Amino acid sequence: MPDPEIPVEISHLRKVLGGRPVLDDLSLTLRPGEITALLGPNGAGKTTLIGCLLGLLSVDGGTVRLWGEDATSLRAETRARIGFVPQTMTGFTWFRVGELMAYLSRYRARPDDTEDRTWEDWAALDPRARIKTLSGGERQRLAIVLALRFRPDLIVLDEPVASLDPQARYDFMRLLPAYARRSGASVLISSHIISDLQDTSDRFIMMRHGQVMLDMTAREIAATVRRLSGPPDAGWNLDVIAAPGAAPGTAQGAEGVWVRGWHPALDAAAAAAGHAMLPGDIERLFLALTR
Template identity: 40%
Template sequence: MNIATISPLQATGLYKHYEGRCVLDGVTLALAPGRVLGLIGRNGAGKSTLIRIMLGLIEPDAGEAMLWGQPSLALDDAAKARLGYVPQQPEALPWLKIGDMLDFVGRFYPQWDHAFVDATLQRWSLPRNRMLGKLSPGERQRIALIRALASRPELLVLDEPAAALDPVARRELLREIALRAGESGTTVLFSTHIVSDLERVASHVAFMHAGKVLLHVEMDTLKECHLRLHIPAAAASQLTGKVPGEIARRKRENGTLSLVIVREEGAPWPALAEAPGVHAEVLSLEDLFVEVAE
């Protein structure tokens, strides 16, 4: 197999439990080269745990995670040098200065971009002689982003990268993600609960809820593969079991039913979508997120 066609990031049947609670419930997810995948879900949906397992930072209870065909738990140095990662809460080394830390880290990456570091520090008003321990949460996140981007990674993984950023910095980050993906073919996975961020830069979106990936689809075809069905009370009372493709269900006080259904690309809608009295509605990305997450 050509190395360019190997999936940079792939998970198969991942399970993880913490204190008796199922955090990941059989997650399977693959990311093709050059894609920008937005992983969206509420806090506690399992996004961070999935990312950490896929990167080999924690071990799953069952299942397998691979990076470029290598087990995530046994990556060699060459694979690690191709990867950039920013956790949700970056850890600062409080006794180091910004410049000293970035210079030290840069020695481990053959493609380290010193010009990018200097320009971005200046643009974000972060002096090289400031101590990391004295930075605000937003400043620490900016430094973590500079560190990840300066290595010119082939795979960039960002866990809630905009959580502590102001709107201007968030917009700059999204512009940088789009630039890297468009010009360098960088593969990007980023988790978020900010729908507008997905709409700006993601080529694909995956919805997570209660430890499962409920939907993984291309952004351009998202509206063509899901519907919300409003089902009258008489028809709702006769429904038994799940409708094919159902990912969310909401029962109203008047006995009517609201279903969100998803179909595979090119597959037909279930017969229920054409039933008398059933009204079908295409949702916005934000409304779809709310339906799935609630």
């Protein structure tokens, strides 16, 4: 039975576009109150996955459920629990900023704590400005405000900071985790700017060719993932997850061998074997898994 307490349950998802499988037997679950980073190179299927998750795209196999409901037939009250920020905001160009906020408020109730102006204050937009006159970064700030000012329980962000200036991006990535944890929301954020995600995300999902290559929490990566200068001893019982420049499990490439299942007792064994050993770095691990 689907769990109505789980924000997102995706099982064996398959999506074909142009005769090519863009998502191939993909399964994942998003847990309440968790900030999840969705990483992958261009063409990995991230935006397609988000489209299926939101019910904007039909699926060719598998299931996508939000709080136990099929994503393509959500009740209005369930859909109102979702806040979505696309890569770029389009439409509504004839509105003024304040007019659009007031207009959308008629269709979506704002929580009781109306004094919380976190996102309006961060965006610092002139409510009298017409949307068609806003810059790309200003439109993106508006999209974020429109998605988050109603305190959604599930926040889905597709490259939300790509068009923001450095200060706005820094402030956003500082505010988002505090805001999400204060409200108890679950967050799925897709971004190519990995440095923005390393210190804010609880969990990392890395995709390639429509499949999940790695799904681990930040703590698990820090504790159990290591980069070795050469292949590990078979007796160490480690999983080789990436060996750049070579097929996994065969020989190391220029970047060494990435392993999972490390524990402190192996530190001495690695040193005795002459291995240089470095802790798991999110950006280097992502490059090793997706190149």
